[in-house]
Amino acid sequence: MTLISQLVFLAVLAVSGYxxxxxxxxxxxxxxLGKEEDRTDQPMERxxxxxxxxxxxxxxxxxPIPAFLHLxxxxxxxxxNLEVLEIVLDGILGTHRLFAPVLGSxxxxxxxxxxxxxxGVIFSCVVFFIRRHVLKLSRFTKIEMKGWPTLDATLILVIETVLMFAILAMNGADQVLQSRGVAHYPLTGEFFFSGFFVPLFSGLSDNTLIIIERASWWGHIVGILAFAFYITYSKHLHIFLAFPNxxxxxxxxxxxxxxxxxxxNEVKSMLGMPADPPPAEIPRFGAKDINDLSWKNLMDAYACTECGRCTDNCPANMTGKALSPRAIMMKTRDRAEEVGMSISKGGKGLEDGKSLYGDYINKEELLACTTCxxxxEACPITIDPLSIILEMRRYMAMEESxxxxxxxxxxQNVETSFAPWKFPPTDRFSWANDLKTEAENK
Amino acid sequence: MSDNIIHIPTMAELAAKGEKPDILFWVGCAGSFDDRYKKVTKAFVKILNKVGIKFAVLGEEETCTGDPARRAGNEFLFQMQAMSNIQVLNGYEITKIVTACPHCFNTLKNEYPALGGKYEVMHHSAILQQLIDEGKVKAEGGAFKGKKITFHDSCYLGRANNVYEAPRKVLEALDAELVEMKRCKTKGLCCGAGGAQMFKEPEQGNKDINIERTEEALDTGAKIIASGCPFCMTMMSDGVKNKEKEGEVEVRDLAELIAEAEDIL
Structure with a gap:
């Protein structure tokens, strides 16, 4: 029996690992798919x-409030994860609470x-759920959050809560089984919080309890593995990518x-300064699609957990403009995902007739940015939506005009009058004469 | 009267005499052409004259740094401007620059090095703070004693370059009551003009950014909105006019406040 469960466990691990x-x-x-950019300097600072x-x-x-709950x-x-380690080892070795005899009291x-x-996790998830669905905090209800992003956020909270309850139920059932001296459930000492489950379980038979304990054990570990897989499709990926990002x-x-x-290089040769010979193929100026952005822009997009602090602080967004920095990140991710999946399936990839600029992010959004x-500043994991916006403005200005x-x-004023306003360049220094005259007449 | 002579040497004049200034004052386009900001240029030059800093300006040799062009996506124009400015600056062997414009400050300090222009660049708030610290500027005329002043952080000084303290130290020297807006320092709200927005109409929305910011400034009850940026100056002044408060609330630059407190304005 244990051997079968060990084999099943190994199979589950292998499949989910794959x-x-x-x-x-x-x-x-x-x-x-993004362009190269060197971000390896100053390793200690990084x-x-x-x-x-x-x-x-x-x-x-x-x-501070969301920070505490998030913490x-x-x-x-x-x-x-330390407990998960014990669960995994138990699963592989066919033991039960492997660490208990080692760690003793x-x-x-x-x-x-x-x-x-x-x-603590359950408490935070409940408060987060309330903030999102009862208090409806404005940053969670912006237009880009409609549909999947909100469902994704809700699923994460529910799954995490269920996983935590699985631990508590498992420990609660275990304690009752321990107190009855059931085989394979050696005494480990009392657990406080799962102790609240004990009265709930005490009327149940040994067999039912074993089923509950085992189901919770399997539920917890399979749940974690399934959740880990789910995360790779979810905004929740930030739990890993926040670190490299x-x-x-x-x-x-x-x-x-x-x-x-x-x-x-081009400006240098225009000005008659020494320059490298022009490259055989002139790359596109600015960004039209994800491959024109740097890999770091794309990592930013995958790391974004859609918390909306950026959008909440965006002067354009708060005055009703179309721009939302969060939406810029979400759209970049969607496009990277679309192109990447298409390439993996042998599809058209970047050549699918669509592009990030135009089909996902429009001009009005880009033009609303004040580069402030x-x-x-607001992003808790140093995502930079501004650099994506600026790269697309470069495309607009230099490729599309x-x-x-x-x-x-x-x-034109800068080119001909050397100032962004149309003043005669010869007037640039007239303030000095004005000032000298004013001073002398004082 | 000889006391009232203001010296504004140009680099060309100094070079002809074989002299070099300690610092170049980069006036900027707004400081040169905008009627309102010319007053700031003049106030700052008066302070430099009073304390006897050996400075010079480029005069007609100065041109736009290229900041609005780069932020509007026109990298070619930016680099053309930058390279020709760098040629002039390096030609005069400039090592230190001060400017009253955070946009020029940011571009000269952070973006010119990649194109061969490496200088020590200061915003005028830093020089003013230095002069106050050294006791060269006392600003104890009492013109602003106890007056409520709020400081509007320019994005290109604050978040872009982490300069938050110098302007506030300058205001503290005035013995005024410094009141902060709800969103200040790292959370400061933009005036709406950055990123070349100064040179176009805002996109469709339900409010103008400068109105949102002006309301916040007026909420502090301050009678003076202090700023250190020509674009912020324009946006906040327009906001105050829009709210019909121009009779009660002034938008002033740090240099103007110091010059007035020193009674040299």
Missing amino acids: FIGRRILQIRKNIL LKTMLLVAFGQKKMFKR LIYVGFLLI FYPVLINFFEFLAI TYFSNLKPKGEIKNMDNVT NACV STPQSWNAMF
Whole structure:
């Protein structure tokens, strides 16, 4: 009997490992559809950023209430994995609570701690559910959240709650079985929180309890594996990608826009300065589709958990414009996913007649941005929606020449009058004469 | 009167004499052409004269940094501007620049190095703070004593470059009551003009950004909205006019406030 369950367990592990692994490779491929960009300089600074921002949740604490609730789930997620380790080892070795004899009287302390975390996770999930569906916080009900994004968010909360209840039910049933001296359920000491299940279970037969305990055990571990697979299709992927995403953060001042070196080369040759010979194939200026963005832009998109802090702080969005930085990230991800899946299936990929610019993100959104960096500042995991917006503006200006008339006039003023307004360049210094005269007449 | 002579040397003049300034004052297009912001340029030059900093300007040799072109997507135009400016700056062997425009500040400081223009760049708030710290500017005229002043963070000074303290230190020197808006510093709300929005009509929405920000500034009860940016100056002044508060509330630059407190405006 144990052997069969061990084999089933190994099979479950292998199958889920296969599917999760395949998905991870697919996501990696999709991200690498983006252009190269070096983000490997200053490794110590990067490590520090990752430890502070992802591991230490530094940017979350700008809003203390959601930060605290999120911390409960996050710590729960990190530490309950230790219990999952025991479950996995038990599953493989056919043991039951493998760590109990090893850890002795410390074992119930540890389990009590995990149960406490489980209660914390349940508490946070319930509050998050209320914030989303009862209080209807504005950032959760914006237009881009209609349909799948809201269902996705709700499913995550429900699944996490169910998984935590599975732990508690498993431990509760175990305790009753222990107290009855049922074989294979050695005494481990009392568990506090799951103890509340004991009165509920005490009227049940040994067999029913064993079924409950086993079902919860299997439910918990299979649930976790299924959830891990689900996450690869969900906004919840941030639990993993937050780490590399913060490691590869932009460490430069936020105001700096990336220089286009291919343009530098052309400008140099126009100005008669020494320049490299032009490349055989001139790459597209700016971004029309995901392959024109950098891999980091695409990782940003996959790391986004759609919390909406960016959109909440966006001056364009709060004054009713079409732009939502969160929607920029969501659309980039959708397009990367569409192209990547199509390529994997031997489909048309990038050549499907669609593009990120135009079919997913429109001009009105891009033109509404004030480049104020509020979205970048607000993101708890250093996602940069602004750089995507700017790359698409470059496409508009340099490939499509479709910038608004008033911008074209500004361009012309800069070219001919060397200022964005149409003043005679010879008037540039007249303020000095005015000032000298004013001072002398004082 | 000889006391009232203001010196505004250009780089060309200094170079002809074989001299070099300690710092270049980059005036910027708004500081050169915009009637309102010319007053800021003048106030700052008066302060530089008073404290005797050896500065110079480029005069007619200065041209747009290219900031609005780059942010509107026109990288070619930006780089053309940047390279010709860098040629001029490097030609004069400039090492240190101060400007009263956060957009120029950001571009010169962060974006010119990639094109061969490497300078130490300061926003004028940093120089003003330095002068206050050194006791060269006392600003204790008392013109603003106890007055409520709120500071509007420019995005290109604040979030873009993490300069939050210098402007506030300058305002503290005025002995005024500094009141913060609900959204300030890292959370400061944009005036609506950045990213080349200054040069186009806003997109369709239900409100203008500068109105949203002005309302927030007026909510503090401050009689002076201080700023350190020409675009913010325009947007906030328009907002105050829109709210018909121009009789009660002024939008002033940091340099103007200091110059007035020093009684040299």
